[in-house]
Amino acid sequence: MSESSKDTSSGIRVISRAAEILRTLNDQSRGLSLGQIASLVELPRSTVQRIVGALKVEGFVIDGPGESQIRIGPAFFSIAAASLSDFKDPIRPYLEELSGELDETVDLSILSGSSVVFLDQCSSRRKGLVAVSEVGARFPAHSCAPGKCLLAEFEENSLAQLLPPKLDQLTNATITDLEALQVELKKVRSEGIATDRQEHTDGISAVATVITNLPRGTAAISIPMPTQRFKGNEKHYAEALLAAREKINHALGLNR
Amino acid sequence: MSESSKDTSSGIRVISRAAEILRTLNDQSRGLSLGQIASLVELPRSTVQRIVGALKVEGFVIDGPGESQIRIGPAFFSIAAASLSDFKDPIRPYLEELSGELDETVDLSILSGSSVVFLDQCSSRRKGLVAVSEVGARFPAHSCAPGKCLLAEFEENSLAQLLPPKLDQLTNATITDLEALQVELKKVRSEGIATDRQEHTDGISAVATVITNLPRGTAAISIPMPTQRFKGNEKHYAEALLAAREKINHALGLNR
DNA sequence: TTATCTGTATCGTATAGTGGTACATTCCGT
DNA sequence: ACGGAATGTACCACTATACGATACAGATAA
Structure with missing residues (x-):
């Protein structure tokens, strides 16, 4: 009530x-x-x-x-440092492989409340334009690719409580309407891929997918890049991502 | 009791x-x-x-x-990931510099109870024998160089409560007697350097020093290496460590 | 079967946490 | 110099709150 x-x-x-x-x-x-x-x-x-x-x-x-x-305080670091390795290490090799294959940055992130937190990153050795976000950074979940695929794991009706009443607008492509977000998430669920077309940062687009049933919860893998490199290659990147996910699921013995 | x-x-x-x-x-x-x-x-x-x-x-x-x-759980990661970067990032460049200069592994660690937890590490690119411990690993503080220099920051009489009643013996060089440890710590305080001569692992020695007054507490920098490379060069490594500490204190505006 | 785990739920009791109120300092802008 | 408003610290009566014995369903094992 x-x-x-x-x-x-x-x-x-x-x-x-x-x-x-x-x-x-x-x-x-x-x-x-x-x-x-x-x-x-x-x-x-x-x-x-x-x-x-x-x-x-x-x-x-x-x-x-x-x-x-x-x-x-430091107790947080000491507890987290140990368990964080347990979380990241098994996935790390696949991030590196994917990053090397595409020559793009690959991020690992989780949901924290209504934000996405980046836990790990493999940078590409590419010169010139590279999209990098810091490990430890937080993005509003509704505004980025990893956030959207993590949100897509929730029931439609539980989202309203999870998300803030007002969705921040970060660029003019940001989805700020809950209804519109729900529609988007439905698409994410069916395709298994979330796409961010400059919704968080102008000039940066990204694709992401989710890894569920990890021993410590659910994480997202994402590939951010300059929009100019993304345009026209959406399918290529999405397929690479799905293939990597398949490999991880199989290697780590996750069902789904 | x-x-x-x-x-x-x-x-x-x-x-x-x-x-x-x-x-x-x-x-x-x-x-x-x-x-x-x-x-x-x-x-x-x-x-x-x-x-x-x-x-x-x-x-x-x-x-x-x-x-x-x-x-x-993941909330731990998400809180820690953000703050951990705040802790590590300012120091990281100096670790890299020191590691490059000596061509040895350099570790960053903090005290957690009576254990040392490794938060960051710069590995040397050296071939052959290299001492590596995992980020997130825990060592009993009394048995390793970073631990001893972190313990040296405490009052003599507060140590008894902090340390376990019985000090584990990991090698036959491990200090297992509290009195002996107190003597050792006194030396650490006066020299500013803690030395571990195979007290944690046979074949591995290390030097360490402490960085105090960091925004988030106190940390240790340590250089572990095969005993054979350490012998005879103790002074060289200790001086490099103290110089690095000086540089960090100055750059980060820490007093002391 | 019985015995022993797992996680979950209920509920009367008094303990343990609550938050108002107060104080010594220090740092402002008067 | 002087309030005023921060800071952190401390006290303490009240009752809401956390406690833990006890019980149950399900799974696994002997």
Whole structure:
């Protein structure tokens, strides 16, 4: 019913609050003060201070040099560093192979809330125009190829909760209407390929597909490139991507 | 002793419990069942199930393919991936420079509890014998060069709580006595360099130094190599390391 | 069959987290 | 120099909240 932002919905309240604080901290890599966090997550400062204090003890957050510099802490790195390798390493060889074959950049990414996060990248050795995004970068999911193929894995009706109420417009090709996005995702589901035609960055297009049933969840592989190289070769890149996916699924023993 | 494992000591109980569950999961990268977790962290299964449930909602843990496959989840990656880059990227160029200059592997690591975790690595292009440890790997801190220089940053009396009661012996050069370790650390503090003479792995020696006051905490830079190349050149490598540290401190505007 | 795992659900209880309120500092723009 | 508004830290009565014993369905094994 209507009402409130009882979005929490389930689980232990402190934990969902702590998680929200961590997500908030992660967005602002400059660091935040207790008060800033409190107003961003809409909780009393005293409550935030206790939770942050607890997270600090565990190393999940850390004080920066000065005041108002609370940030994501090293415990996060140490836990993630180990598991991140488990995630990336098995797929890495296939990214390299695909990248070498096409001589284009290939990215590995996952969904984090309504954003795509890039976990790994194989750069092409090509000179001249190359599309590169940083590992660790976040893109709004609705605006890029890997995001769209990851979103396509969800039920139609669960998307509304997942996505923000308003879809940001990044270029004039960005899909900002939920209905239009649903139509697009339907196409993605049937083709197995998502295409981004300058929807995130002018001049850059991309294709992507999804790898499901990985031991740690679902990831996307994408190939971004200058639109000029993409035009006319859409099919070529899509097929290479699907072939790579097939190879990965087979090699890692994923069903589907 | 006395009593209980009230090691928690501070913070919110659920959070320290959740953190312990996460650390436990991270150690066993194969995944664990609720019951297994429960017995490892010594909590009732129902309690573990609620906490794990809450963590699952937030994406911090995820179910693996089958049963008894609870693991670290993608939310961890997505938060860490972004912040990890913030941590590594500013230092990376200097690692590369040092690695190129010496033609040896250079590692970046941090302390996680009583372990060292490797966050980044520049491999030498040298043929033949090269010392490589995986990014994400964990070494007991007392047994390796980066670990010793990170431990040297602590007060003498706080070490006893930080380290496990018994120091594991990995080779017959490993320091397993706390007193002896304290003496060694005193030397590390005065010289600014920690040396590992086959204390972690037979045949491998290493030097390391510490970078303090980084925006996200403290890290170590280390150069592992076959003992045969290290012998007689200790000073050469130590000086290169200190010079690199100076350069980093200056470039990143860290005091000290 | 029984025994032992798996994950899931229920529910009365009191513990554990909550958040108002207050304080010492420090850094602003008066 | 002076408020005013930040900062982080601390206290504490209240009751909502997390706790964990207990139970159930399903799977696997002996």
